Amino acid sequence: xxxxxxxxxxxxxxxxxxxxxxxxxxxxxxxxxxxxxxxxxxxxxxxxxxxxxxxxxxxxxxxxxxxxxxxxxxxxxxxxxxxxxxxxxxxxxxxxxxxxxxxxxxxxxxxxxxxxxxxxxxxxxxxxxxxxxxxxxxxxxxxxxxxxxxxxxxxxxxxxxxxxxxxxxxxxxxxxxxxxxxxxxxxxxxxxxxxxxxxxxxxxxxxxxxxxxxxxxxxxxxxxxxxxxxxxxxxxxxxxxxxxxxxxxxxxx
Amino acid sequence: xxxxxxxxxxxxxxxxxxxxxxxxxxxxxxxxxxxxxxxxxxxxxxxxxxxxxxxxxxxxxxxxxxxxxxxxxxxxxxxxxxxxxxxxxxxxxxxxxxxxxxxxxxxxxxxxxxxxxxxxxxxxxxxxxxxxxxxxxxxxxxxxxxxxxxxxxxxxxxxxxxxxxxxxxxxxxxxxxxxxxxxxxxxxxxxxxxxxxxxxxxxxxxxxxxxxxxxxxxxxxxxxxxxxxxxxxxxxxxxxxxxxxxxxxxxxxxxxxxxxxxxxxxxxxxxxxxxxxxxx
Amino acid sequence: xxxxxxxxxxxxxxxxxxxxxxxxxxxxxxxxxxxxxxxxxxxxxxxxxxxxxxxxxxxxxxxxxxxxxxxxxxxxxxxxxxxxxxxxxxxxxxxxxxxxxxxxxxxxxxxxxxxxxxxxxxxxxxxxxxxxxxxxxxxxxxxxxxxxxxxxxxxxxxxxxxxxxxxxxxxxxxxxxxxxxxxxxxxxxxxxxxxxxxxxxxxxxxxxxxxxxxxxxxxxxxxxxxxxxxxxxxxxxxxxxxxxxxxxxxxxxxxxxxxxxxxxxxxxxxxxxxxxxxxxxxxxxxxxxxxxxxxxxxxxxxxxxxx
Numbered sequence: 001x002x003x004x005x006x007x008x009x010x011x012x013x014x015x016x017x018x019x020x021x022x023x024x025x026x027x028x029x030x031x032x033x034x035x036x037x038x039x040x041x042x043x044x045x046x047x048x049x050x051x052x053x054x055x056x057x058x059x060x061x062x063x064x065x066x067x068x069x070x071x072x073x074x075x076x077x078x079x080x081x082x083x084x085x086x087x088x089x090x091x092x093x094x095x096x097x098x099x100x101x102x103x104x105x106x107x108x109x110x111x112x113x114x115x116x117x118x119x120x121x122x123x124x125x126x127x128x129x130x131x132x133x134x135x136x137x138x139x140x141x142x143x144x145x146x147x148x149x150x151x152x153x154x155x156x157x158x159x160x161x162x163x164x165x166x167x168x169x170x171x172x173x174x175x176x177x178x179x180x181x182x183x184x185x186x187x188x189x190x191x192x193x194x195x196x197x198x199x200x201x202x203x204x205x206x207x208x209x210x211x212x213x214x215x216x217x218x219x220x221x222x223x224x225x226x227x228x229x230x231x232x233x234x235x236x237x238x239x240x241x242x243x244x245x246x247x248x249x250x251x252x253x
Numbered sequence: 254x255x256x257x258x259x260x261x262x263x264x265x266x267x268x269x270x271x272x273x274x275x276x277x278x279x280x281x282x283x284x285x286x287x288x289x290x291x292x293x294x295x296x297x298x299x300x301x302x303x304x305x306x307x308x309x310x311x312x313x314x315x316x317x318x319x320x321x322x323x324x325x326x327x328x329x330x331x332x333x334x335x336x337x338x339x340x341x342x343x344x345x346x347x348x349x350x351x352x353x354x355x356x357x358x359x360x361x362x363x364x365x366x367x368x369x370x371x372x373x374x375x376x377x378x379x380x381x382x383x384x385x386x387x388x389x390x391x392x393x394x395x396x397x398x399x400x401x402x403x404x405x406x407x408x409x410x411x412x413x414x415x416x417x418x419x420x421x422x423x424x425x426x427x428x429x430x431x432x433x434x435x436x437x438x439x440x441x442x443x444x445x446x447x448x449x450x451x452x453x454x455x456x457x458x459x460x461x462x463x464x465x466x467x468x469x470x471x472x473x474x475x476x477x478x479x480x481x482x483x484x485x486x487x488x489x490x491x492x493x494x495x496x497x498x499x500x501x502x503x504x505x506x507x508x509x510x511x512x513x514x515x516x517x518x519x520x521x522x523x524x525x526x527x528x529x530x531x532x533x
Numbered sequence: 534x535x536x537x538x539x540x541x542x543x544x545x546x547x548x549x550x551x552x553x554x555x556x557x558x559x560x561x562x563x564x565x566x567x568x569x570x571x572x573x574x575x576x577x578x579x580x581x582x583x584x585x586x587x588x589x590x591x592x593x594x595x596x597x598x599x600x601x602x603x604x605x606x607x608x609x610x611x612x613x614x615x616x617x618x619x620x621x622x623x624x625x626x627x628x629x630x631x632x633x634x635x636x637x638x639x640x641x642x643x644x645x646x647x648x649x650x651x652x653x654x655x656x657x658x659x660x661x662x663x664x665x666x667x668x669x670x671x672x673x674x675x676x677x678x679x680x681x682x683x684x685x686x687x688x689x690x691x692x693x694x695x696x697x698x699x700x701x702x703x704x705x706x707x708x709x710x711x712x713x714x715x716x717x718x719x720x721x722x723x724x725x726x727x728x729x730x731x732x733x734x735x736x737x738x739x740x741x742x743x744x745x746x747x748x749x750x751x752x753x754x755x756x757x758x759x760x761x762x763x764x765x766x767x768x769x770x771x772x773x774x775x776x777x778x779x780x781x782x783x784x785x786x787x788x789x790x791x792x793x794x795x796x797x798x799x800x801x802x803x804x805x806x807x808x809x810x811x812x813x814x815x816x817x818x819x820x821x822x823x824x825x826x827x828x829x830x831x832x833x834x835x836x837x838x839x840x
């Protein structure tokens with residue numbers, strides 16, 4: 001299994017106003033694997049993944065320095081088309097946020113925007129994405145129902161399908177299961193493992209057991225700094241840093 | 254990059270109207286300022302009988318203070334009821350709806366009502382008092398809504414702490430919530446005053462006359478006002494613009510001053526109320 | 534024994550009564566608006582009853598309004614009102630909605646508050662000052678531009694009303710747009726949608742009802758406007774020929790009432806007819822405002838609303 005670097009983060013610093021949220025983060029994320037980003041509340045996990053699809057700049061007063069290379073191209077370079085970037089880097093949010101539209105229209109939204117398909121092609125894309133998100137069987141007879149008729153777990157899988165519809169290469173997930181019950185969580189964790197065969201998945205989580213369960217690599221963030229990064233087994237069983245050890249054994253966070 | 258170019262064009266089309274709004278405002282402002290030359294300090298203290306504006310200015314102030322004196326207390330008490338006491342149900346919704354509808358009644362209709370009810374039915378005649386009551390009707394919705402908002406922004410925990418110590422509902426509200434909301438309430442009263450300062454139609458036949466001998470000695474006498482005078486001079490007397498420019502300017506300055514102070518007060522007190530900055 | 538416990542209970546009873554009294558007073562203050570509206574309806578109907586009895590439906594349909602001949606047909610007046618208001622809305626609605634979208638979604642954060650304040654200041658200018666500007670500056674401009682004898686026309690009134698209605702439309706539309714939950718916008722942007730695509734496909738569909746409400750409220754504001762239109766509309770009680778001729782003078786309902794109340798003898802037919810017109814105005818704005826309120830209350834964004 002060839003594991004190359006998909007994302008190369010170098011000296012990433014992010015400020016919101018005077019608040020220095022991310023301090024000199026550097027590490028490489030492997031392709032087609034699940035990387036977990038963990039740490040206590042407020043350590044900058046969300047800011048970190050939002051830096052990868054450049055959603056931070058939508059907030060007033062945000063400043064970023066450093067580089068993030070995806071497949072060798074610095075996404076903060078002026079010549080980059082940020083809309084194309086966001087197509088390639090999909091995002092699933094903490095609280096499921098389907099559009100107040102039908103299930104079909106939710107998934108079709110992305111392809112429609114990017115004008116990648118229409119008509120029957122669009123139908124195929126919608127079916128494929130819903131299958132990949134393990135939701136097809138549950139909704140295939142009610143594609144034109146309102147998305148809000150779905151349960152929380154189904155809505156989150158819908159959001160995943162929606163992100164998959166534009167054929168991303170990277171999927172960012174911000175605590176995707178924190179608003180869900182254990183059964184729904186289990187379904188999504190299984191889905192994440194399956195997705196990592198085709199996509200590079202990055203999951204932010206504050207749930208240690210979840211990070212240990214589903215990820216191949218783990219990064220531990222604390223107060224905006226990257227404390228430790230490595231393959232999950234080593235980080236959990238043999239942490240290099242004392243802070244990491246304290247966090248894992250529950251001494252704080 | 255045709256998509257991005259298309260977006261720029263669309264934003265330009267959307268931005269043009271905003272530009273037009275700003276330009277309109279500057280145009281109006283500049284027009285008004287051309288009349289600055291007609292203003293002289295004496296005009297403020299000279300009687301109208303000698304070409305000055307004294308009675309008009311004082312008359313306007315009298316009207317505004319009286320209207321605020323009526324609408325202020327009633328409005329604040331009404332707001333307290335709506336925020337702290339009103340049960341959710343049909344009656345409350347009717348009251349709520351009525352406030353909105355009162356706000357939407359055309360000023361001329363309020364003037365008609367004021368004339369037939371305050372002036373004739375209550376026997377006040379064309380007077381300052383009738384003007385107070387009529388203008389208060391127009392101020393009321395503004396004061397109620399503004400005070401409501403100010404009261405709602407105060408964290409419930411203040412009141413609850415008082416209640417937990419054994420205070421009655423009224424005592425809790427009046428000693429904790431109300432003082433905290435006071436700046437917002439004051440702002441809403443000022444906004445209400447600003448709204449009726451330039452009002453003409455409502456006082457047209459309820460309280461004003463063109464010329465009085467000195468200031469009214471009792472609330473049952475009619476009064477002069479800037480807005481009324483400006484209106485009648487232009488429409489009925491055909492006075493040329495140069496002569497009335499002064500009146501228009503003074504009225505504009507008073508209204509703008511009031512509006513600006515309301516805006517500034519709002520900003521100032523937002524800084525002094527730390528609980529507003531704490532967002533859950 | 535019983536007397537003592539009764540006396541002990543007195544302060545508590547007293548406090549209870551006091552609380553009830555306070556709540557009652559507050560309730561009275563709150564219901565003031567209801568009472569006033571009812572009184573208004575009552576008295577305006579009362580004063581207008583003579584006209585309704587004598588003229589009946591002619592007050593609305595009659596084509597001639599001539600005080601000297603005791604003719605009170607309100608049709609040309611209402612036509613004048615509608616003409617001026619539609620002209621105003623035609624100008625201010627597109628302008629206002631575009632502006633509200635621009636301010637809420639496109640304008641950089643720093644500029645938002647100043648520009649909103651400018652629009653608020655526009656809204657605070659008294660109508661008599663708008664009338665003054667109309668008479669002194671706008672009317673002569675229109676007169677010379679179109680080669681007219683006088684600049685007091687329906688067009689002039691429409692223009693002034695458009696400026697006056699603009700802040701209402703911008704304000705209410707703007708509130709609706711801001712009320713669209715940011716989670717939908719974030720979802721769209723994360724999928725790679727551009728700002729305009731997000732506005733067009735997510736924000737606008739959810740703001741439709743709010744914008745409709747703003748138009749209705751703008752209509753209500755414009756149709757009730759008295760002083761500014763009175764000063765520039767020309768005040769000739771005739772339907773223009775041809776009916777879409779905006780360069781002709783018109784006499785909106787509000788202007789008639791304001792102009793003629795001063796001279797109408799109390800209790801005369803003229804007096805009553807003016808109150809009758811006032812009643813029609815009152816009912817119209819009441820209905821329009823109530824509908825707008827219902828639209829706003831229904832809310833554009835409710836979970837479960839199908840787009």
